[in-house]
Amino acid sequence: MTRKSTALFAALVASLAIATPAAAAAPSRAELARKILDDGGITLLNSHVGGQNDPESTARQNIRDTAAGKAARTSPWSDVGVTEVQLSADLLKGMVAIGADYDYRVTTIAGGDHSSTSYHYAGTAFDVDQIDGRAVSASNPKVAKIKSACESAGAVEILGPGDAGHDSHVHCAWRS
Template sequence: MRKNARNLLLQGLAAMLIAGGTFGAVSATGDEANASGKPAVRGASHASTIARTGAWPKLKAGSQGTKVKSVQHLLAARGYAVSADGIYGRKTAAAVGKFQKRAGLKADGVVGAKTWNKLTALTVGLGDRGPAVKAVQVQLGVKADGVFGKNTRAAVRSFQTRAGLKVDGVVGPKAWNALITRPTPAKPKPGTAKPAGSSAALARQLLTKRGITYATKHSETVDPRSTAYRNIHDMAKGIGAATSGNSHVGYKRVPLDPRMLRALITLHDRYGYKLKISEFVGGVHGKNSRHYRGLSFDANFINGIHVGSGAPHKKVMKLCTTLGATEVRGPGDPNHNTHIHCAWK
């Protein structure tokens, strides 16, 4: 008898848990959501990066996550003391009810479109501080310190660009809607970090310089994935430069160092040199070579003249040092009679 009662109790608990799970799901409903009736995110062509529904999610007791956290921050911004734990519990529901009552809405403790519109009826921008700023930061996935500084503004601008909104770095009604209704960005898996954006941008810039050319073959190895030509184009695409399969480090992708790329642009633009790059990260070098870490370039032609045959290699080598290279080799150094080598640390 007692055993049966216990079983019933357990079954009841399980049923409650299942119900709770469904109850807790965030749902975007058609009836109440999107009271304005028009999509809040402009630019249908951006649909691949940002959902363009503009339908506010319905949050209620049992809901969890970033959007709940933002509701809690927005309630705090209105003077309701709720902790921003991302869990829509009884205290959050009660605060929502009070807010709704004061805003002239039906006090049901559920955050739907009308409540979202009232909660987000505030604008935040550079220099602002407080919980509303935290709500923005939480949605952007940046550090939520409640201070709307230059980094937050840059993140807002970047978001507005992707969302097809006016890019002003200020969060008003449209930006709020886009921030809340967009899908949560996937966090990059550790170990798959993309090479720095600046390296990709610099590589693209470098490819516009007609005086800088790139070897399409290696001098002593055969891996075609890692020629200087492929390295710079892969870096421009943002996927990083490939090392040679037969090198000490095997085949892998590494970013090209931005200081090195900037130095090449300077050598071309400011000093007027024409250079042919024979290697970046490809080829076979010393075991601990900086080439394998994207820190070095080799050049075997300067102004169309082969290094070691009268090319002004000493001047370029000196400029490499001026531009921050800490390892500079050329004719006269072992194994460098036909190319110069500039490497950053």
């Protein structure tokens, strides 16, 4: 490289450094929710597994509301009644990250009925009942893999088959 081309190269690098921000801004909760909605491998139930009817608190509606910049809603029959919660950015990032490697079906996020201190009511947990088209059960080998993926994504509470009340789904939760 000649001195002139070296100087030109250095000037080009310097101009790129000025034009490029040092760190890209983290995506907003709304942007993350839109990524989830656009991911054809993430299925969000638009009903409740217990058969109750409240379309405003389904997993799909929780993500739609978040994508629109609104709060998600808990269910009327829940331990906390109807409340509005902001879904956690960590939860949403985790859902996106897990969707990069697995197709999965989310049964509940903030809605449904859980223990009174559940992470769901804080907007920091989701439940999965199918992984890559197969039901969650003790015999599904992908259960261990998706639990590991939840842990890698920062989840602090991970439950599934073998844990009380979680034989048919994997529960992943992040700090409130």
